[in-house]
Amino acid sequence: MRTTVLAVVMVMCVMMVAADVKPQRDFNLQRFAGKWYRVGLAYDSPSFAPYRDMVKASMGIIKALPNGNANLTMWEARPGDCRSHSYHYEATGVPGQFTYFSQRHGIVKDVTVVDTNYNEYAVVLKHKVFNREYTQVSLYGRSLKMKTDIIQRFKGFALSQGLSRESILIPPPAENCPPSGSGR
Incomplete structure (x- = not known):
C-alpha cells in the first residue's frame, strides 16, 4: 500500500512538472x-538504459507546413545500420507545442x-503516458558542436524535469548516417 501511494505521488509530480512546461x-x-x-538526450525509460552506450548523435530535417504542422525526417544510427523515420507533428494551437502518433507505441x-x-540550439521535451509517465528531453544543434553553457542549460532543464544525472548523455557523432547524399 505504501509503495503504491508513493508511486502515485511520484507520477503526479512528474505530470505536474510536464504540465508546467x-x-x-x-x-x-x-x-x-x-x-x-x-x-x-535525457530519457527516463528503464528500457533505454541497456542501449545508452550505443546511442549516436542523429540528424533530422524539419519541414514547416502551411497549416502550422510539421514533418520530421530523422536518421538514427544503429549497429551496422542507418535508419530513417518520418514523423508528422500536428499543431496544437499553442505555438511550439505539437502532438504526433507514435507507430511504435x-x-x-x-x-x-x-x-x-533558432540558429544554434533547441531544447525539446517529449512527454507520453504509456504504461506510466515518460519524459524525454533532447538538445538539438544546427551543428554537432555545442557551447558548454548550452549543454549545461540542457542538463539543468533535464534535471528540473525530474530526470537523473545518469539518464543524461551527450552521444558521439554517427559515421555516415545519414548516408552521403540523403539529406546532409
Missing part, C-alpha cells in the same frame, strides 16, 4: 525548420519546443 515564447516554425542534430505523444535561438 511552456513552449518557446513567440515560437516561429518557419525559423525552426531545417536541419538539426540531436546532440543531447500506438499512442499520441506530446512535443514541446521549450527553448531555442
